[in-house]
Amino acid sequence: MDDGIPVELGHLPVGGFSGWLEEMRAALRGEADADVACGTCSACCQSSQFVHIGPDETDALAHIPAELTFPAPQMPRGHVLMGYDRAGRCPMLTDTGCSVYEHRPRTCRTYDCRVFAATGVELDDPGKAAIAARVGQWRFDVASPEDDRARQALESAVRYIRAHADEMPEGSAPQTPTRLAVMAVEIVDRFLPAPETP
Numbered sequence: 001m002d003d004g005i006p007v008e009l010g011h012l013p014v015g016g017f018s019g020w021l022e023e024m025r026a027a028l029r030g031e032a033d034a035d036v037a038c039g040t041c042s043a044c045c046q047s048s049q050f051v052h053i054g055p056d057e058t059d060a061l062a063h064i065p066a067e068l069t070f071p072a073p074q075m076p077r078g079h080v081l082m083g084y085d086r087a088g089r090c091p092m093l094t095d096t097g098c099s100v101y102e103h104r105p106r107t108c109r110t111y112d113c114r115v116f117a118a119t120g121v122e123l124d125d126p127g128k129a130a131i132a133a134r135v136g137q138w139r140f141d142v143a144s145p146e147d148d149r150a151r152q153a154l155e156s157a158v159r160y161i162r163a164h165a166d167e168m169p170e171g172s173a174p175q176t177p178t179r180l181a182v183m184a185v186e187i188v189d190r191f192l193p194a195p196e197t198p
C-alpha cells in the first residue's frame, strides 16, 4: 500500500505506545531527557523554531551567547527565546550537529517529534516540512490493551483540548500544533481508565 512515505526513508519503529507515553510524560516532568533515535536527523533544529530557555537553565544560558536571545513574550522576566537564521536554522547548529549539545536547553532535551505521530496532530506549516517527513516515518506498536488504552486516551485528550480551547483562560489555549500535542500528553491522565482494584 502506498502510504506516502518515500521508500528510501522507510519506517522507524518506536516500540509500544504506552511505554513511549510514560517516557514522554517523564521527560515533560523533567525526570529524563527525551530518548529519540534522531540518527543524523536535525530537522527540528532547522525548522524555524524558537527555543525557550528558562531562567533556571544556567548551564544553557552560560553556553549560548546572550545576543542570540531575547525576552520571551508574555512570560515572566528571565525567560528568553533563541531565534533562528534566514534559513530557519538554530544559530547553535553546525555542519556536525549541535555545538552546545551537552549544554542544550530543556526545550531541546525534551523535544520529541514522535508526539505528532502519537497524537495525530498535523504540522501544517510549510517551514516544518522536514519535521513532518520524519514524523511520517514513526511507527508505534499498539499490541497490548495498555497500548490501545493509551492511544485512545491521547486521542481523547486532543479532542477535548480542541473542543474547549475557547473556554481556557487567556493565554493558555494552545497556539501551535506543538503546544496542542504536548498539552494532550500533559493532561492524558484524565482520560486514562482508573486502575482496576483487586
Ligand code: SF4
Pocket: 044, 045, 051, 090, 091, 092, 093, 094, 097, 098, 099, 100, 101, 104, 105, 108
Ligand atoms: S540548541 Fe542545539 S539541539 Fe537545540 S535547536 Fe539549537 S542546534 Fe538544535
